[in-house]
Amino acid sequence: xxxxxxxxxxxxxxxxxxxxxxxxxxxxxxxxxxxxxxxxxxxxxxxxxxxxxxxxxxxxxxxxxxxxxxxxxxxxxxxxxxxxxxxxxxxxxxxxxxxxxxxxxxxxxxxxxxxxxxxxxxxxxxxxxxxxxxxxxxxxxxxxxxxxxxxxxxxxxxxxxxxxxxxxxxxxxxxxxxxxxxxxxxxxxxxxxxxxxxxxxxxxxxxxxxxxxxxxxxxxxxxxxxxxxxxxxxxxxxxxxxxxxxxxxxxxxxxxxxxxxxxxxxxxxxxxxxxxxxxxxxxxxxxxxxxxxxxxxxxxxxxxxxxxxxxxxxxxxxxxxxxxxxxxxxxxxxxxxxxxxxxxxxxxxxxxxxxxxxxxxxxxxxxxxxxxxxxxxxxxxxxxxxxxxxxxxxxxxxxxxxxxxxxxxxxxxxxxxxxxxxxxxxxxxxxxxxxxxxxxxxxxxxxxxxxxxxxxxxxxxxxxxxxx
Amino acid sequence: xxxxxxxxxxxxxxxxxxxxxxxxxxxxxxxxxxxxxxxxxxxxxxxxxxxxxxxxxxxxxxxxxxxxxxxxxxxxxxxxxxxxxxxxxxxxxxxxxxxxxxxxxxxxxxxxxxxxxxxxxxxxxxxxxxxxxxxxxxxxxxxxxxxxxxxxxxxxxxxxxxxxxxxxxxxxxxxxxxxxxxxxxxxxxxxxxxxxxxxxxxxxxxxxxxxxxxxxxxxxxxxxxxxxxxxxxxxxxxxxxxxxxxxxxxx
Ligand SMILES: Nc1ncnc2c1ncn2[C@@H]1O[C@H](COP(=O)(O)OP(=O)(O)OP(=O)(O)O)[C@@H](O)[C@H]1O
Ligand SMILES: [Mg+2]
Numbered sequence: 001x002x003x004x005x006x007x008x009x010x011x012x013x014x015x016x017x018x019x020x021x022x023x024x025x026x027x028x029x030x031x032x033x034x035x036x037x038x039x040x041x042x043x044x045x046x047x048x049x050x051x052x053x054x055x056x057x058x059x060x061x062x063x064x065x066x067x068x069x070x071x072x073x074x075x076x077x078x079x080x081x082x083x084x085x086x087x088x089x090x091x092x093x094x095x096x097x098x099x100x101x102x103x104x105x106x107x108x109x110x111x112x113x114x115x116x117x118x119x120x121x122x123x124x125x126x127x128x129x130x131x132x133x134x135x136x137x138x139x140x141x142x143x144x145x146x147x148x149x150x151x152x153x154x155x156x157x158x159x160x161x162x163x164x165x166x167x168x169x170x171x172x173x174x175x176x177x178x179x180x181x182x183x184x185x186x187x188x189x190x191x192x193x194x195x196x197x198x199x200x201x202x203x204x205x206x207x208x209x210x211x212x213x214x215x216x217x218x219x220x221x222x223x224x225x226x227x228x229x230x231x232x233x234x235x236x237x238x239x240x241x242x243x244x245x246x247x248x249x250x251x252x253x254x255x256x257x258x259x260x261x262x263x264x265x266x267x268x269x270x271x272x273x274x275x276x277x278x279x280x281x282x283x284x285x286x287x288x289x290x291x292x293x294x295x296x297x298x299x300x301x302x303x304x305x306x307x308x309x310x311x312x313x314x315x316x317x318x319x320x321x322x323x324x325x326x327x328x329x330x331x332x333x334x335x336x337x338x339x340x341x342x343x344x345x346x347x348x349x350x351x352x353x354x355x356x357x358x359x360x361x362x363x364x365x366x367x368x369x370x371x372x373x374x375x376x377x378x379x380x381x382x383x384x385x386x387x388x389x390x391x392x393x394x395x396x397x398x399x400x401x402x403x404x405x406x407x408x409x410x411x412x413x414x415x416x417x418x419x420x421x422x423x424x425x426x427x428x429x430x431x432x433x434x435x436x437x438x439x440x441x442x443x444x445x446x447x448x449x450x451x452x453x454x455x456x457x458x459x460x461x462x463x464x465x466x467x468x
Numbered sequence: 469x470x471x472x473x474x475x476x477x478x479x480x481x482x483x484x485x486x487x488x489x490x491x492x493x494x495x496x497x498x499x500x501x502x503x504x505x506x507x508x509x510x511x512x513x514x515x516x517x518x519x520x521x522x523x524x525x526x527x528x529x530x531x532x533x534x535x536x537x538x539x540x541x542x543x544x545x546x547x548x549x550x551x552x553x554x555x556x557x558x559x560x561x562x563x564x565x566x567x568x569x570x571x572x573x574x575x576x577x578x579x580x581x582x583x584x585x586x587x588x589x590x591x592x593x594x595x596x597x598x599x600x601x602x603x604x605x606x607x608x609x610x611x612x613x614x615x616x617x618x619x620x621x622x623x624x625x626x627x628x629x630x631x632x633x634x635x636x637x638x639x640x641x642x643x644x645x646x647x648x649x650x651x652x653x654x655x656x657x658x659x660x661x662x663x664x665x666x667x668x669x670x671x672x673x674x675x676x677x678x679x680x681x682x683x684x685x686x687x688x689x690x691x692x693x694x695x696x697x698x699x700x701x702x703x704x705x706x707x708x709x710x711x712x713x714x715x716x717x718x719x
Contacts, residue, residue: 413562
């Protein structure tokens with residue numbers, strides 16, 4: 001590590017945290033501790049990313065790393081406010097809610113429990129003790145530490161997170177909604193780690209919500225490893241709505257076996273600095289991945305989406321679609337990398353990134369990238385940047401619709417291409433409401449979570465007529 | 469008087485397109501504007517509707533006695549001006565139904581009225597769809613997206629029927645229509661006609677005027693209304709061509 005790296009405030013407490021964590025862990029964690037040690041070495045070698053690295057050229061984490069964060073390594077005590085926070089629910093959304101506080105699993109009696117049809121849900125840390133074989137078989141196999149500093153740091157320092165196991169041919173009936181609250185203390189560093197195992201033929205809907213409940217600064221480094229067995233199906237959502245002082249690095253490391261189906265949809269409504277990394281390896285024939293995203297950013301916000309789809313086997317398909325609307329000085333980065341390996345014949349891979357830029361100060365760096373070694377493939381990629389269409393605006397206004405609403409309507413329609421893909425009706429309605437509010441600059445702190453309890457807002461234009 | 473245009477001069481990027489247009493339209497009247505390509509017909513329509521990017525260097529546009537030059541396009545629409553576009557715009561992702569409902573409710577809001585109930589709205593949709601013989605297949609889609617040329621034109625009349633404007637300017641709504649569609653469109657326009665509203669049709673073809681019988685025909689030529697008359701003027705024009713106008717104006 002260079003001396004320059006040593007001067008990064010966020011680095012200061014890492015050795016201390018590492019020691020504390022190791023000291024706390026008992027015999028069941030021996031395997032994990034080996035991984036932690038390798039990961040820490042990897043991290044020390046790599047250091048925090050900086051602008052000189054190709055993958056970080058357009059996203060500078062420097063400001064986010066310029067604080068001496070604290071990390072709660074002692075036993076978890078639920079602060080009072082959480083009771084309030086976790087009390088609200090989206091009534092229409094019949095989901096199974098899991099709460100994470102500072103990245104750790106919140107529970108009343110049991111840290112891990114078995115639900116219908118043998119589905120296991122609980123604390124990852126508890127899973128290491130209760131289901132060591134299951135966890136060790138998959139943990140650390142998909143997230144890479146040698147090349148990815150944040151993932152390495154996460155492996156070295158995570159305390160807990162969500163563990164889910166869906167047995168063979170079981171379809172979990174309710175969406176599993178993971179609500180991650182960062183909390184009320186200043187300058188928290190959250191290292192959250194999740195492991196989701198879908199056995200062959202199983203099905204799961206997982207909603208990952210990252211919300212702020214106040215304007216306190218935080219840095220969240222979340223890593224989720226997911227494995228989809230043959231013919232398994234995962235419908236996954238990331239809903240991100242954090243305050244402008246917060247940084248969120250959210251990595252998904254996925255492996256898909258034969259005929260498995262992944263749909264991952266990232267809805268990014270607000271955030272100081274958000275970087276989403278999505279890796280999926282299509283590791284069996286006939287696997288399919290939809291990776292979608294929509295991002296809305298204004299002020300000084302910075303939204304970065306990195307998608308890497310690894311077509312390792314023949315006859316797999318992937319479809320990537322990201323859409324963004326940028327206002328003020330906001331900046332977005334899109335990096336879509338599709339790798340088609342030599343054996344991955346008959347691959348079909350599509351990728352698109354479209355942006356609307358509302359001011360001349362807003363900026364997008366879009367880099368769609370195809371790396372193809374097989375010869376019998378169908379691949380395409382594209383990126384567009386544009387303004388709202390003047391002739392469409394005039395057409396809409398000529399029918400009596402105000403300019404503001406005409407702009408709204410066009411922006412909303414643009415985002416709807418992604419949000420309309422949300423398969424859970426109540427969630428889609430909720431998200432579309434939030435997108436509308438966000439576009440009108442009306443998303444308040446009370447709306448900063450999908451749990452928001454207030455009644456749905458009345459709009460002066462209707463979006464979904466099929467409901468009347 | 470519903471619309472009064474006095475000595476209107478309009479430039480685009482410093483080039484003068486309209487060079488002193490005069491036009492008066494009263495309630496209950498149908499006017500036709502004819503004239504060769506590039507003569508400024510669509511420009512006139514766009515300026516009345518409030519499209520930005522035009523410079524009015526001289527003259528006045530009075531609507532219901534009020535000068536509307538400073539009025540935003542949407543306010544003009546809310547005041548009852550409707551433009552049937554020569555080239556209707558496709559708006560992916562915005563459904564026809566939502567579009568019309570939003571428009572109707574914004575217009576109502578402007579007039580201090582409550583939003584239209586869903587039931588009333590659907591009833592109106594059904595009625596107007598019948599009027600222009602348009603199917604739900606079209607109204608369930610995004611605005612004009614993937615519509616054929618003729619479908620787009622029919623859709624303009626459908627929107628006009630939904631919004632019930634006081635002044636409708638139809639810019640070449642007849643071009644690109646087959647005989648049946650032409651009859652349907654004309655029939656729609658005629659049925660919407662009352663003593664309180666007026667229609668201005670811009671067209672190249674006398675044929676349309678067999679269906680929509682105008683009270684007045686005007687010839688716009690090189691940015692000016694050079695000739696006005698009754699419906700027989702259209703026939704004369706068809707017979708003699710624009711050279712006749714040219715020679716006339718040169719004289
Ligand atoms: N945005 C613009 N920029 C520059 N010139 C324009 C613009 N719009 C119109 N013009 C010019 O103004 C003139 C009048 O155009 P306009 O569309 O009003 O004609 P028109 O009478 O409607 O013709 P047509 O019968 O072909 O529809 C044309 O010479 C056209 O090229
Ligand atoms: Mg024209």
